[in-house]
Amino acid sequence: MAFSRSVEMMNALFQFASEGIIISNKEGRIVMANPASERQFGYESGQLADKSIEDLVPRNVVHVHAQHRHDYLGNPHPRAMGKGIDLYGRRKDDSVFPVEISLSYLSTSEENYIMSFIVDITERKRHEKDLKDAHNQIVRLNEELERRVQDRTIELANAITELARSKEEIVKALSREKDLNELKSRFVTTASHEFRTPLTAILSSVSLIGRYSSSEDLEKRSRHVEKIKASVNTLTEILNNFLSLGKLEEGLVQCQLESIELDRFLIDIVEDTKTLLKAGQTIRYQHEIGDACLLLDKQLIKNILLNLISNAIKYSPEGKEIEVVSKIENGLLSISVKDQGIGISEEDQEHLFERFFRAKNVENIQGTGLGLNIVLKYLELMNGKISLVSELGKGSTFVVYIPLG
Numbered sequence: 208m209a210f211s212r213s214v215e216m217m218n219a220l221f222q223f224a225s226e227g228i229i230i231s232n233k234e235g236r237i238v239m240a241n242p243a244s245e246r247q248f249g250y251e252s253g254q255l256a257d258k259s260i261e262d263l264v265p266r267n268v269v270h271v272h273a274q275h276r277h278d279y280l281g282n283p284h285p286r287a288m289g290k291g292i293d294l295y296g297r298r299k300d301d302s303v304f305p306v307e308i309s310l311s312y313l314s315t316s317e318e319n320y321i322m323s324f325i326v327d328i329t330e331r332k333r334h335e336k337d338l339k340d341a342h343n344q345i346v347r348l349n350e351e352l353e354r355r356v357q358d359r360t361i362e363l364a365n366a367i368t369e370l371a372r373s374k375e376e377i378v379k380a381l382s383r384e385k386d387l388n389e390l391k392s393r394f395v396t397t398a399s400h401e402f403r404t405p406l407t408a409i410l411s412s413v414s415l416i417g418r419y420s421s422s423e424d425l426e427k428r429s430r431h432v433e434k435i436k437a438s439v440n441t442l443t444e445i446l447n448n449f450l451s452l453g454k455l456e457e458g459l460v461q462c463q464l465e466s467i468e469l470d471r472f473l474i475d476i477v478e479d480t481k482t483l484l485k486a487g488q489t490i491r492y493q494h495e496i497g498d499a500c501l502l503l504d505k506q507l508i509k510n511i512l513l514n515l516i517s518n519a520i521k522y523s524p525e526g527k528e529i530e531v532v533s534k535i536e537n538g539l540l541s542i543s544v545k546d547q548g549i550g551i552s553e554e555d556q557e558h559l560f561e562r563f564f565r566a567k568n569v570e571n572i573q574g575t576g577l578g579l580n581i582v583l584k585y586l587e588l589m590n591g592k593i594s595l596v597s598e599l600g601k602g603s604t605f606v607v608y609i610p611l612g
């Protein structure tokens with residue numbers, strides 16, 4: 208190719224390149240700048256010539272740029288400028304724009320020159336920023352989504368727990384309903400069966416009393432009055448047991464604490480039970496240890512004791528003694544009821560607190576097998592416990608334990 212032709216082509220390349228091309232000497236003076244570089248830096252045609260290259264770098268890096276230029280000339284080779292850092296160009300109006308610059312050099316016989324190829328990367332940076340924003344947005348949305356999923360999972364878990372609870376409640380209600388129905392039908396059977404004996408006794412005593420009209424018959428009359436009393440007591444006990452259990456089953460019994468003076472309170476209960484005593488039976492009460500002013504549910508304690516004491520009376524022969532002792536030790540109230548009655552075999556003791564259970568040795572002593580089951584349920588309401596020591600033919604001691612406070 209002819210020399211003039213290649214100069215022409217090089218010139219065209221310089222003139223029409225879309226990259227900015229600036230050639231500067233070792234002092235940093237611009238000797239040639241193509242139109243693309245003039246446009247990039249906001250200069251009119253020919254205005255860049257003779258300017259310093261430092262006029263094109265941001266003001267805050269002008270001083271380091273001269274040093275960099277000097278270093279480059281010490282070891283000139285083609286390379287990208289400012290690797291790893293963001294580079295900026297400064298326009299004539301002092302505004303800055305991001306650039307990518309690669310450096311090269313050329314030597315003539317007179318001087319060495321630095322050639323800078325400059326690409327305005329404003330658009331690319333904008334795209335990068337848009338991309339980064341979009342990425343951040345996606346991360347944020349993702350986090351939001353995860354949070355929502357988590358919230359929903361918690362809501363779902365709560366709903367499941369709620370559902371399980373409702374199911375449990377329904378099952379409980381159904382079983383309570385079933386128990387109540389069973390209780391009702393048991394009552395009908397028991398009433399028709401157990402009521403007959405005391406009612407017959409009452410009837411025959413009443414008709415006999417009618418016959419004992421003379422004053423010599425006074426003793427016989429009062430014996431029959433006693434029999435009537437005992438039979439009425441039995442009827443009352445059966446009715447009370449069914450009513451108590453019905454209330455318990457329906458969840459109507461709750462523990463209501465009130466302050467009581469224990470020994471006074473127990474003396475009254477024991478006094479009430481004296482009307483049930485058989486001939487020659489005695490009952491003694493004693494408070495052994497501890498401050499006797501307490502917070503307790505009066506009704507529950509009273510029902511428990513009436514049950515235990517009436518059993519002690521019922522299952523002991525005439526002339527025997529019953530002993531009631533209360534103690535308060537280490538935040539625990541204990542009340543024991545001890546009798547010298549028929550006792551309970553070890554085998555029967557195991558089932559004693561089951562509903563409708565009656566020991567084999569009760570023979571013709573009337574009862575429903577409900578009392579001790581009710582006692583147990585009342586104690587559960589107060590977080591209490593019951594223990595039993597018994598020997599056949601010698602007697603039994605029931606002790607209830609109720610935690611205080």
Ligand code: ADP
Nearest residue numbers: 518519522550565566574575576577578579603
């Ligand atoms: P009931 O006395 O109406 O049969 P309870 O539930 O009160 O029902 O008692 C269950 C059973 O425990 C009684 O039938 C009896 O066999 C036995 N029992 C309870 N207390 C005593 C006692 N003090 N002495 C002997 N046996 C007892």
